[in-house]
Amino acid sequence: MPQPSRRPLGVAMIGYSFMGRAHSQAWRTVSSAFDVPAVARRVIVGRDETAVAEASGRLGWEEHATDWRAVLDRDDIDIIDICTPGSLHAEIAIAALEAGKHVLCEKPLANDTAEAEAMTEAATAAAARGQIAALGFTYRRVxxxxxxxxxxxxxxxxxxxxxxxxxxxxxxxxxxxxxxxxxxxxxxxxxxxxxxxxxxxxxxxxxxxxxxxxxxxxxxxxxxxxxxxxxxxxxxxxxxxxxxxxxxxxxxxxxxxxxxxxxxxxxxxxxxxxxxxxxxxxxxxPxxxxxxxxxxxxxxxxxxxxxxxxxxxxxxxxxxxxxxxxGWENAFSNQARDLLLAIDGTAEYSxxxxxxxxxxxxxxxxxxxxxxxxxxxxx
Amino acid sequence: MPQPSRRPLGVAMIGYSFMGRAHSQAWRTVSSAFDVPAVARRVIVGRDETAVAEASGRLGWEEHATDWRAVLDRDDIDIIDICTPGSLHAEIAIAALEAGKHVLCEKPLANDTAEAEAMTEAATAAAARGQIAALGFTYRRVxxxxxxxxxxxxxxxxxxxxxxxxxxxxxxxxxxxxxxxxxxxxxxxxxxxxxxxxxxxxxxxxxxxxxxxxxxxxxxxxxxxxxxxxxxxxxxxxxxxxxxxxxxxxxxxxxxxxxxxxxxxxxxxxxxxxxxxxxxxxxxxPxxxxxxxxxxxxxxxxxxxxxxxxxxxxxxxxxxxxxxxxGWENAFSNQARDLLLAIDGTAEYSxxxxxxxxxxxxxxxxxxxxxxxxxxxxx
Amino acid sequence: MPQPSRRPLGVAMIGYSFMGRAHSQAWRTVSSAFDVPAVARRVIVGRDETAVAEASGRLGWEEHATDWRAVLDRDDIDIIDICTPGSLHAEIAIAALEAGKHVLCEKPLANDTAEAEAMTEAATAAAARGQIAALGFTYRRVxxxxxxxxxxxxxxxxxxxxxxxxxxxxxxxxxxxxxxxxxxxxxxxxxxxxxxxxxxxxxxxxxxxxxxxxxxxxxxxxxxxxxxxxxxxxxxxxxxxxxxxxxxxxxxxxxxxxxxxxxxxxxxxxxxxxxxxxxxxxxxxPxxxxxxxxxxxxxxxxxxxxxxxxxxxxxxxxxxxxxxxxGWENAFSNQARDLLLAIDGTAEYSxxxxxxxxxxxxxxxxxxxxxxxxxxxxx
Amino acid sequence: MPQPSRRPLGVAMIGYSFMGRAHSQAWRTVSSAFDVPAVARRVIVGRDETAVAEASGRLGWEEHATDWRAVLDRDDIDIIDICTPGSLHAEIAIAALEAGKHVLCEKPLANDTAEAEAMTEAATAAAARGQIAALGFTYRRVxxxxxxxxxxxxxxxxxxxxxxxxxxxxxxxxxxxxxxxxxxxxxxxxxxxxxxxxxxxxxxxxxxxxxxxxxxxxxxxxxxxxxxxxxxxxxxxxxxxxxxxxxxxxxxxxxxxxxxxxxxxxxxxxxxxxxxxxxxxxxxxPxxxxxxxxxxxxxxxxxxxxxxxxxxxxxxxxxxxxxxxxGWENAFSNQARDLLLAIDGTAEYSxxxxxxxxxxxxxxxxxxxxxxxxxxxxx
Missing domain, CATH: 3.30.360.10 (Dihydrodipicolinate Reductase; domain 2)
Structure with a gap:
């Protein structure tokens, strides 16, 4: 079960470029703006250790890592936020859902329909376990x-x-x-x-x-x-x-x-x-x-x-x-709020x-x- | 009494430059657009005979003249439309009202208050005789x-x-x-x-x-x-x-x-x-x-x-x-309409x-x- | 040959509703605004005599008529301005061109391609005789x-x-x-x-x-x-x-x-x-x-x-x-100007x-x- | 000397309502967006302990306090950010400058000219010691x-x-x-x-x-x-x-x-x-x-x-x-950047x-x- 109510929800973000910056700003801001469950920016993940280390410091994460699979095993992580290029979405999202995590995946869901179908299947299974599989068409939150x-x-x-x-x-x-x-x-x-x-x-x-x-x-x-x-x-x-x-x-x-x-x-x-x-x-x-x-x-x-x-x-x-x-970025905080409320069971997310x-x-x-x-x- | 209902209202326009062009277009157009008493563009008046003759042809007036005082004596003229520089407004308007004509005077009414007071006095006297003394703040008709x-x-x-x-x-x-x-x-x-x-x-x-x-x-x-x-x-x-x-x-x-x-x-x-x-x-x-x-x-x-x-x-x-x-010019036709209806006694003009x-x-x-x-x- | 330079170009307009009003305003205005050959609004043509008579007075035409074919025979007519529904364009335009008139035809040229082809053929033949066959996509003149x-x-x-x-x-x-x-x-x-x-x-x-x-x-x-x-x-x-x-x-x-x-x-x-x-x-x-x-x-x-x-x-x-x-209507005057200059041979019309x-x-x-x-x- | 380059610049913010929220968002964001000296949000100060404690948690400060004078004595504080009502600006700003701190004061500088003069005097003296006294007309940073x-x-x-x-x-x-x-x-x-x-x-x-x-x-x-x-x-x-x-x-x-x-x-x-x-x-x-x-x-x-x-x-x-x-809030981050660069000696602040x-x-x-x-x- 993802989140015990007694500790902050731990977030791991995979990816650290444009979307990573926008999502980091959202996680940094959401609890100041809204009444939502607390979050901790636990770990930012990227393949290039030097770059991800620099991003971690700049974007305000507790740690950085290069292996996203290892992150899925951590008990202090409740949410996997996928900001990678689309070709990696399916693999990461399915694994994360199978590991019992909530997932926020940037659009587009996948690069092709086969991947998207597999992801949807994983999401349906996860939903039965109370997990959220959220897609980030952020403009809905403008x-x-x-x-x-x-x-x-x-x-x-x-x-x-x-x-x-x-x-x-x-x-x-x-x-x-x-x-x-x-x-x-x-x-x-x-x-x-x-x-x-x-x-x-x-x-x-x-x-x-x-x-x-x-x-x-x-x-x-x-x-x-x-x-x-x-x-x-x-x-x-x-x-x-x-x-x-x-x-x-x-x-x-x-x-x-x-x-x-x-x-x-x-x-x-x-x-x-x-x-x-x-x-x-x-x-x-806007x-x-x-x-x-x-x-x-x-x-x-x-x-x-x-x-x-x-x-x-x-x-x-x-x-x-x-x-x-x-501004443009605030919609990402709005999105983070809606996701947190959905995890909290007090709202639906779409x-x-x-x-x-x-x-x-x-x-x-x-x-x-x-x-x-x-x-x-x-x- | 200015207008017998059986013939068109005769208009004389004093002045023929910018405002003269705009007013001419209005007199030319008003009866096509609106249900108003018919008008005849009888005479355009200016001091420079060559110039006013050219303007008369171009702007579509029946005749031209150089002496506005002579025009005031004509029985076929019902409306004096004053488009001269402001320094001439008082003299012409007062004479026209005294001659029993309706007057449309371009803004500003006069160059100073003394003139404006004399004009207003003349207008009050004329109103008692059923004449209209109209001022052309045309933008009211946008x-x-x-x-x-x-x-x-x-x-x-x-x-x-x-x-x-x-x-x-x-x-x-x-x-x-x-x-x-x-x-x-x-x-x-x-x-x-x-x-x-x-x-x-x-x-x-x-x-x-x-x-x-x-x-x-x-x-x-x-x-x-x-x-x-x-x-x-x-x-x-x-x-x-x-x-x-x-x-x-x-x-x-x-x-x-x-x-x-x-x-x-x-x-x-x-x-x-x-x-x-x-x-x-x-x-x-507009x-x-x-x-x-x-x-x-x-x-x-x-x-x-x-x-x-x-x-x-x-x-x-x-x-x-x-x-x-x-466009900008249509407001002048609207103004001409309102003046004609006021002369006709079917509306107020201000x-x-x-x-x-x-x-x-x-x-x-x-x-x-x-x-x-x-x-x-x-x- | 359509126009002797010594007298105004005579215009006959077929049709008198929405487009007829707009074209009338243009013919009434064009010579005041622009240096163009003089025009005379000779005759307005429509099938309903009562209605066309009323329109003639209101829109400022010299005469009205109910038979457009008869108008084509008149020597004092140089330009046929077609403002009828599209289904009549071909018949009138072809006859007018064959009668040696310049033609201004409202858009659309025709209701089908066969008609449009016949009209284009007639226009080509007429062009060789110095006649203009103009189409009224007026917005080009905004x-x-x-x-x-x-x-x-x-x-x-x-x-x-x-x-x-x-x-x-x-x-x-x-x-x-x-x-x-x-x-x-x-x-x-x-x-x-x-x-x-x-x-x-x-x-x-x-x-x-x-x-x-x-x-x-x-x-x-x-x-x-x-x-x-x-x-x-x-x-x-x-x-x-x-x-x-x-x-x-x-x-x-x-x-x-x-x-x-x-x-x-x-x-x-x-x-x-x-x-x-x-x-x-x-x-x-605009x-x-x-x-x-x-x-x-x-x-x-x-x-x-x-x-x-x-x-x-x-x-x-x-x-x-x-x-x-x-305003919207001025483009029609601009169009009339371009047509008159084309008839005058001093500009191309398209x-x-x-x-x-x-x-x-x-x-x-x-x-x-x-x-x-x-x-x-x-x- | 306020800031040793080896540790983050410590910020204390006095006030926690509208402007306090905006400034908190800026301090939280500035280092992610810009290349600036690191900052630590050390302490938020307010008179109502319950309210300031709640604000501290929500706005992401390390600690809260109720006595701004005590905060001025702390060695880990380099910047005093004054977001109180205008009537308190003078007292706090002058004390903070005398305590060797950099100051950012929200507009208006003071409620009257006498206060503003005293503050300006204190700022001049502090400038000679290398301290910045910055005024927050944030819209300059839109x-x-x-x-x-x-x-x-x-x-x-x-x-x-x-x-x-x-x-x-x-x-x-x-x-x-x-x-x-x-x-x-x-x-x-x-x-x-x-x-x-x-x-x-x-x-x-x-x-x-x-x-x-x-x-x-x-x-x-x-x-x-x-x-x-x-x-x-x-x-x-x-x-x-x-x-x-x-x-x-x-x-x-x-x-x-x-x-x-x-x-x-x-x-x-x-x-x-x-x-x-x-x-x-x-x-x-904007x-x-x-x-x-x-x-x-x-x-x-x-x-x-x-x-x-x-x-x-x-x-x-x-x-x-x-x-x-x-959005509106980003200008506060821009302002924090300019202040940090000025403290760093790499830019002027006005x-x-x-x-x-x-x-x-x-x-x-x-x-x-x-x-x-x-x-x-x-x-």
């Missing part, structure tokens, strides 16, 4: 998007008929930007699709409460060749993708993603259009939710810029006074591994549709 | 600002406590921009104050429905010298001004204007803060009114961007379908000359306050 | 979009790789909004696709200077049934559509349109992403162009809100001072009928793709 | 405002002629919001003026690099009475204030603040207008700086929305990838106590001006 979900759930949009999500970045806009493992299919699985379309599609399904039943997709590699260590090398993943999704509630959703959209920095936009209202969101202004209430008198209707910083808003009571905005598997199947279907010249693939 | 007035009037803002208006332009930002009559006190009366603070203050008083009872002001000439025909010459009017106004409803309003605000093109902004709601407007996006309803649940509150293009909005039924925005006089006194008080080192001047 | 074209043409965006256009409206969002001829395939041809996707695609091709070579599309009827005169009736056209276009310059463009997007009033948005810069536009704020210059130092890069109201901007010298914005035909083929390909389960259709 | 300062400093705005700052909040908009110590002059010193106008004026002086030499001011108490424990009670501080400032570089600045601006949550806006450019900022969107470069071709000029999240931007290299925005004293004199002058009916008070 307060404005959590508020969006509340508004939809409480019927303020009526029936949603159309959704529109895009995730535009520009960090590959420069064609001289060099080749990397992220641009090779064998290491990365896919490109913009798995990395950022996954977020867009998760938001569509989560916010609407509708599941994709069929898709049509297109992938493109707009810069097909980049400087490699030995001269020009072929980019073998997509750097932009488009899809339309039929949802089981009758809505149609569009998705567009790109790593080449000059001037777009981290522009995840979501728009929902329903019979009674509409919503718009842009991750570059504290704003734009809500149109179509039941108001027409002369007063318009998209309202709700500054999501009131105590009445999701997660906000724990943070700062109204108007004092949150998404779980099964959601990650379902999303993986949507991504696979988009790839399959593109391979079939754009034809509909039914899920 | 639909979004007309909607703002409706919302305040119907109590949607509760008690207004604070107002904030600014009118920022940058056409004098370049210190090498040459000297002109507008920058000399003897010809222009005042600078930014009379030209654009007049709009800001008219909006504050009109929208709040509260009158200024006391003011404190500051004037500045940020570029005190400019290239003249014979070398550097002193600028003798203000190019920026600031004021605070105590209003008779208990609110305090601030005003800031400038012709030196680099990058501000025609940025008249108005903000109203009341107990039950708030409004924001920016003339550079089709938008931002309305916050503070009586909604706090979690859904925000400034709504109302795109003021619905048939339910002021003036809009006459124009284009929803979302098809209006502002009248008395409003222009009252505004002139506020401007004078700001000048007096600045001259008294900023002290309060009571109206 | 100054901000004309500036966008200039920026692309002068290379400020480098190579464009990705384009994204959407046209969202909500006038059919209410499912109780009744059946009409626009919702029946036999009268309307298509729904949102022909009506508004045509604008989005014209902008993509025009602004990028790239032509679609292959498309994938999806159509949907989100509200499949509406109240008809005799009870519920099936909607037989699309009310939303999506497509991706491969362009001959290597870019990929996405298109999304809807008449069900609650809260979107007339939201034509266009985004262009190139190697050296990017552009964004929204028709609900005086703004957002331009990002990716060659500036990174610390200063951002999308600039260019308020397109300077004399240096396309068409603007003829209008109002900086910051005094234009789009012509061949462009309309090419666009029709793109629309047809989208329909064909949807019918083929989303497969690529090559043009 | 990256967008730090970038603004860089742009001004490098001449990108040319000569600044006009500045405009406002700080609008609405937490007192409800007249039934009860009386508190913040609304009584004897405890709070002043109202909106000291609390938020201080920020606006600090930004004006800091960003422009110009000092106020003369002011005119107005204070108002828009809700003069509020529910107290024993019935209605008079509010004895201002809840809104206005001022104009003459700056020593020739510019004029306006300031407007309010706690009654319905719908404004934390809206500190700053606008700077110079001969070569302009800047705009809004604290409700990751954006709007910059207009007036030296670009006029047709391309506009305010650019710079998303201040690039490694090239101030402080950003330490945080997240581009487009991953910061503002110091002398800046706080100078600002206090500006605030006093505004009060004096209002008391003198708005007349100019020279500094």
């Amino acid at each position: 307060p404005a998007l959590a508020l969006a979900r509340q508004l939809v759930e409480s019927g303020r949009l009526g029936t949603i008929r159309q959704a529109k999500a895009a995730y535009l970045q520009d960090w590959l806009a420069d064609p001289e930007s060099p080749m990397s493992w992220r641009l090779r299919k064998e290491t990365a699985g896919s490109g913009a699709l798995g990395d950022i379309a996954s977020h867009a599609i998760d938001q569509i399904q989560h916010l609407t409460g509708q599941r994709a039943t069929a898709v049509r997709g297109r992938l493109a590699t707009l810069v097909p060749q980049r400087p490699g260590p030995d001269g020009p090398e072929a980019v073998t993943v997509d750097d932009a993708a488009w899809a339309t999704l039929e949802l089981d509630g009758g809505a149609i959703a569009s998705v567009e993603v790109s790593r080449m959209a000059t001037g777009a920095k981290n522009r995840l936009t979501v728009e929902l259009y329903g019979t009674d209202g509409a919503l718009r969101f842009d991750l570059e202004n 504290n704003e939710l734009w809500f149109l209430d179509a039941t108001l008198p027409i002369a007063e209707q318009g998209f309202s810029r709700v500054l999501v910083t009131e105590p009445e808003h999701p997660y906000l009571e724990a943070w700062w006074p109204q108007g004092h905005v949150l 998404p779980g591994f099964a959601d990650g598997l379902a999303l993986q199947k949507v991504l696979d279907a988009i790839i399959a549709s593109d391979a079939a010249d754009g034809r509909t693939i039914t899920l | 639909p979004a600002l007309a909607l703002a007035r409706q919302l305040v009037e119907s109590g949607r803002l509760g008690t207004i406590r604070q107002a904030k208006a600014a009118y920022l332009q940058d056409w004098l930002a370049d210190p090498e921009s040459p000297m002109s009559w507008r920058l000399r006190k003897e010809t222009a009366g005042s600078g930014a104050l009379g030209d654009i603070a007049s709009h800001a203050i008219d909006q504050i008083q009109h929208l709040t429905g509260q009158r200024a009872t006391a003011v404190r002001g500051r004037l500045a000439t940020l570029v005190p010298q400019r290239p003249g025909p014979d070398g550097p010459e002193a600028v003798t009017v203000d190019d920026a001004a600031w004021a605070t106004l105590e209003l008779d409803g208990g609110a305090i309003a601030s005003v800031e204007v400038s012709r030196m605000a680099t990058g501000a093109k025609n940025r008249l902004t108005v903000e109203l803060y009341g107990t039950d709601g708030a409004l924001r407007f920016d003339l550079e996006n 089709n938008e009114l931002w309305f916050l309803d503070a009586t909604l649940p706090i979690a859904e509150q925000g400034f709504s961007r109302v795109l003021v293009t619905e048939p339910e909005h002021p003036y809009l039924e006459a124009w284009w379908p929803q979302g098809h925005v209006l 502002p009248g000359f008395a409003d222009g006089l009252a505004l002139q006194k506020v401007l004078d008080a700001i000048i007096a306050s600045d001259a008294a080192d900023g002290r309060t001047i009571t109206l | 100054p901000a979009l004309a500036l966008a074209r200039q920026l692309v043409e002068s290379g400020r965006l480098g190579t464009i790789r990705q384009a994204k256009a959407a046209y969202l409206q909500d006038w059919l969002a209410d499912p109780e909004s009744p059946m009409s001829w626009r919702l029946r395939k036999e009268t309307a041809g298509s729904g949102a696709l022909g009506d508004i996707a045509s604008h989005a695609i014209d902008q993509i091709q025009h602004l990028t200077g790239q032509r679609a070579t292959a498309v994938r599309g999806r159509l949907a009827t989100l509200v499949p049934q509406r109240p008809g005169p005799d009870g519920p009736e099936a909607v037989t056209v699309d009310d939303a559509a999506w497509a991706t276009l491969e362009l001959d310059g290597g870019a990929i463009a996405s298109v999304e349109v809807s008449r069900m997007a609650t809260g979107a009033k007339n939201r034509l948005t266009v985004e262009l992403y190139g190697t050296d810069g990017a552009l964004r536009f929204d028709l609900e704020n 005086n703004e162009l957002w331009f990002l210059d990716a060659t500036l130092p990174i610390a200063e890069q951002g999308f600039s809100r260019v308020l397109v109201t300077e004399p240096e901007h396309p068409y603007l010298e003829a209008w109002w001072p900086q910051g005094h914005v234009l 789009p012509g009928f061949a462009d309309g035909l090419a666009l029709q083929k793109v629309l047809d390909a989208i329909i064909a793709s949807d019918a083929a389960d989303g497969r690529t259709i090559t043009l | 990256p967008a405002l730090a970038l603004a300062r860089q742009l001004v400093e490098s001449g990108r705005l040319g000569t600044i002629r006009q500045a405009k700052a406002a700080y609008l909040q609405d937490w007192l908009a409800d007249p039934e919001s009860p009386m508190s110590w913040r609304l009584r002059k004897e405890t709070a010193g002043s109202g909106a003026l000291g609390d938020i106008a201080s920020h606006a004026i600090d930004q004006i002086q800091h960003l422009t690099g110009q000092r106020a030499t003369a002011v005119r001011g107005r204070l108002a108490t828009l809700v003069p009475q509020r529910p107290g424990p024993d019935g209605p009670e008079a509010v004895t501080v201002d809840d809104a204030a206005w001022a104009t400032l003459e700056l020593d570089g020739g510019a004029i600045a306006s300031v407007e603040v309010s706690r009654m601006a319905t719908g404004a949550k934390n809206r500190l806006t700053v606008e700077l207008y110079g001969t070569d450019g302009a800047l705009r900022f809004d604290l409700e969107n 990751n954006e700086l709007w910059f207009l470069d007036a030296t670009l071709p006029i047709a391309e000029q506009g305010f650019s929305r710079v998303l201040v999240t690039e490694p090239e931007h101030p402080y950003l290299e330490a945080w997240w990838p581009q487009g991953h925005v910061l 503002p110091g106590f002398a800046d706080g004293l100078a600002l206090q004199k500006v605030l006093d002058a505004i009060i004096a001006s209002d008391a003198a009916d708005g007349r100019t008070i020279t500094l």
